[in-house]
Amino acid sequence: MRAAVFQGVEQPLEVEEVDEPDCPEHGVVVETEACGICRSDWHAWRGDWDWIGVMPTPGLIFGHEPCGRVVEVGDRVETVNEGDLVTNPFNLGCGSCHHCRSGRSNVCERSVPMGFIPIQKGAFAEYYSVREADQNVVVLPDDADPTAVAGLGCRFATAFHGLVHRVDVTAGDWVAVHGCGGVGLSAVHVADALGANVIAVDLDETKLDRALDLGADRTVDVTAVEDVPQAVKKHTANSRGVDVSVDALGIADTVQNSVNSLGKTGQHLQIGMTTSEEGGEVSLPVDTMVTDEREFYGSYGCPQVEYEEIFRMMDTGKLDPGRIVGETVSLDDVPAVIENLGDYDTVGIPVCTEF
Template sequence: MRAVVFQGPEEPMEVEEVDRPDCPPDGVVIETEACGVCRSDWHAWQGDWSWIGMMMTEGLVFGHEPVGVVAETGDEVENFREGDRVTNPFNLADGSCVHCKEGHQNRCERSIPMGFVNFSTGAFAEEYPVRAADTNLIKLPEGVDSVDVAGLGCRFATAFHGVAHRVDVDPGDWVAVHGCGGVGLSAVHTADALGANVIGVDLNQEALDKAEELGADETIKVDDVQDVPQAVKKKTPKSRGAEVSVDALGIAQTCRNSVNSLGKGGQHLQIGLTTSEEEGEVSIPVDNIVTDEREFIGSYGMPAHEYDEIFRMMDHGKIDPGAIVSETISLEEVPGTIASMGDYDTVGIPVCNSF
């Protein structure tokens, strides 16, 4: 089958013929319909994340925001059959650890990040495997578009899980989103759907315009202000600060800006993972966090059972992940699209839907 193959950090990736994946006894092989192109793919291509144990090796097939049709099922699979249209979280759980049994499959002790390890082929390929299918697969509602579902992928799912389930967003709250790329725009859209007043923060005016389309009530162009946290606070009633602030990029500046945008008792939501410059370490104002009783909260992926909530909101017109999709591309265009993400001018979510 054809797949985009990693050649080493920052080396041009190539479309090659590779072996079709084997079907796990408890899993499936899926014929790919679409797959989002994520900034995490760019991080992996750069060779980032060794500090959290992620070692990218030549021969990897990236792609972790998939949708497709079940082509083969293992003997142990009970709830899915060939022909089912499905998607899955990027962090594949095993279904047996204590976190899985408590409904937090995204925290699985034996989680496998598909497309980032050689034994879990990603979806920039004609087919890809999913282990523990009964735990990880989500059957799609009738008539849902494959490109829209790929837009749900890692970015929308992580943002939705974070904004809707990890922090407390009530109608009328002020939510600041620092970084309006794919995951940031997803956070803007989700917070708006929950009734919050949303402030989008970015360097890119086109990204801020898109944030307004997706529900941002206010925007701040970073290079137009001297102090981003103060600019955020001035947008809120009596300049008290945001109830929730999101770092959707993962660099030191956006993390600190987000924490400092909060009012007393506010919650910082960390979605973006760091780059090789930070290597997972960012200094933050600990004493202010203590005296203001702020919270620092992480969000990683989303358990499979929460997809139904998204599908219900889509059906009622409350959210539209497809509105964040910026373009559709072919498999041959994936390497160039990933490499271009280093320019930080991507608006929305590119989706590969031609294999």
């Protein structure tokens, strides 16, 4: 089969002929119909995240936002059938640890991140496998649009999990989203669907316009203000600060701006992961967080059990992940798209749809 194969840190991926994946007895093999191209792929390609144990080796196949149709089912699988249209979270759970049993498989004790380690290659390929299918595979309605749901593997679902299940967003709350890439725009769309007043923050006017289309009520262009947190706070009642602030990028400036945009008892939601510049560490105003009782939360993927909530909101038109898709490309385009993510000028989610 054809696949885009990692050659080494910051070396262009090569589209090569490789062996098709074997079907695990507890897993499935899926023919790929779409796969989102995520900034996390770019982080791995750059060699970021060795501080959390992500160290890709040549021969790895990236791609962790897949959608496709099942072509082979392992002997021990009970809930997935050949021909099903499926997706899956990027962080695959074991199905038996405490977290998996309690509905929090996204933080599984033995989580396997798809497309980041050799034992679970990804979906920038004609076929991919999914381990522990009964735990990890999400069967989609047969008429679902694979391109529209590709972001459910990571970005859209991570934003949903964070805003719905990690922090407390209620109608009328002020929610700031710092960074309007794919996951940031997803957060804008989800927060709007929850009834929040949304402030989108970015340095790219095109991305801010897209955020307005997706439900943002106010925008802050960071190139036009001297103090980003104060500019955010001015949009809130009595400039008291936002109730929830999301960092959807992961650089030190956006993490700090997000925390400093909060009002008293506000909640910060960290979705963006850091680069080698930060190495996983960012300084924070700890004393102010204590005296204001501000809270810091992380969102890492989305448990499989929460996907049904997304689908119900999609059925009524409250959520439409397809609106976040920025462009569709072929497998041959994937290497260049990943490299160009470092320019930070991609609007929405790029999705590979031709393999």
